[in-house]
Amino acid sequence: MHSHQLKRREFIGGFAAVAVLRPVGGVAQVASKRPLVAYLVGGSKSAADRYFGGFSQGMRELGYVAGTDYALDGRYADGDLARAPALVEELIGLKPDVIMSGIMAGVVAAKKLTDTIPIVSPSLVDPVGFGFAASHARPGGNVTGMLLTVEDLPSKLLGLTVELVPGARKVGVLVNVNNPNHPPQLRNMEAAAHALGVALLPVGVALPEDLHAAFQTLAREEVKAVLAPIDAMLLSERKRIALFAVAVHLPTVFAERAHVEDGALMSYGVDLREVWRRTASFVDKILKGAKPGDLPIEFPTKLQLVINLMVAKALGLTVPDTLLARADEVIE
Numbered sequence: 001m002h003s004h005q006l007k008r009r010e011f012i013g014g015f016a017a018v019a020v021l022r023p024v025g026g027v028a029q030v031a032s033k034r035p036l037v038a039y040l041v042g043g044s045k046s047a048a049d050r051y052f053g054g055f056s057q058g059m060r061e062l063g064y065v066a067g068t069d070y071a072l073d074g075r076y077a078d079g080d081l082a083r084a085p086a087l088v089e090e091l092i093g094l095k096p097d098v099i100m101s102g103i104m105a106g107v108v109a110a111k112k113l114t115d116t117i118p119i120v121s122p123s124l125v126d127p128v129g130f131g132f133a134a135s136h137a138r139p140g141g142n143v144t145g146m147l148l149t150v151e152d153l154p155s156k157l158l159g160l161t162v163e164l165v166p167g168a169r170k171v172g173v174l175v176n177v178n179n180p181n182h183p184p185q186l187r188n189m190e191a192a193a194h195a196l197g198v199a200l201l202p203v204g205v206a207l208p209e210d211l212h213a214a215f216q217t218l219a220r221e222e223v224k225a226v227l228a229p230i231d232a233m234l235l236s237e238r239k240r241i242a243l244f245a246v247a248v249h250l251p252t253v254f255a256e257r258a259h260v261e262d263g264a265l266m267s268y269g270v271d272l273r274e275v276w277r278r279t280a281s282f283v284d285k286i287l288k289g290a291k292p293g294d295l296p297i298e299f300p301t302k303l304q305l306v307i308n309l310m311v312a313k314a315l316g317l318t319v320p321d322t323l324l325a326r327a328d329e330v331i332e
Helices: 003-021 027-032 045-061 081-093 104-113 153-164 182-196 208-220 232-236 238-247 257-261 272-287 309-314 321-326
Strands: 036-041 071-076 098-101 119-124 143-147 170-176 199-205 225-227 252-254 266-269 304-308 329-331
Touching (some): 036 045, 036 081, 045 071, 045 232, 045 272, 071 081, 081 098, 081 104, 098 272, 104 119, 143 272, 153 170, 153 182, 153 225, 153 252, 153 321, 170 182, 170 208, 170 232, 182 199, 199 208, 208 238, 232 257, 238 252, 238 257, 257 266, 257 329, 304 321
Parallel strands (some): 036 098, 098 119, 119 143, 170 199, 170 225, 225 252, 252 266
Antiparallel strands (some): 266 304
């Protein structure tokens, strides 16, 4: 981000904060009807706070004080995305002014229950295909937010894996069977695999306890690398995944950098904390009276490539200089 943009954002954030601190009249009545922002996060609280904290940060920058200017109430699926409908039902029962869902399964569940409460998500995948938006520019319904991936991100992940792991002709893919985002991303990968001459082996998981068997299967099938589209459960279980992968000597590639900090080989994708921070601007506009259907769905602006050289060394892989030169961050 350019420094002048940052300065301007800090200035606007500071200005908004001043405006909130000196309200003009009617303080008591504003306080009594604090808007309620309800949220659903797919992972565990401890695993998700580092990203979700971006939302509170974004709200502070826009001049909102949590607990004073708005109330926040949330639920965590703890990696079991099948729990999304029940948790969303609880949240809708609170009659929130806005409901945010960090997972597409939550958006799907919320949309079934309400056409009136605004639904904002930092992780939309194919909202037009799912029938939640007429177009990205004019969604028209009650769903808006940020796209989780650019269209060809899954195929780019596969391309980077083939570049990094020489002779990777057979690649495993971890698929969360409860994640509605995974089938479209897997299809994108399959088209790329065909072009690259790679055979994909998708292995379905639903719960954290499925991961050990999944890695045993991948090792038995002699895949050369394992990759996975972004997923709340996989993110929450990233430390265990790294251990299972090391045990069977398999390089892993993900779409979120936290995996690489905790032992994966490489990641390429959005910065989740940043997209949660951007989500605050949607909530701000809705609380000020904007309709979600009038707020364009945004594309992720920056994708990060992160490589863990210690993991590469442990796996006996030499990372090509061409890849190192393109990396946004190298962990040594």
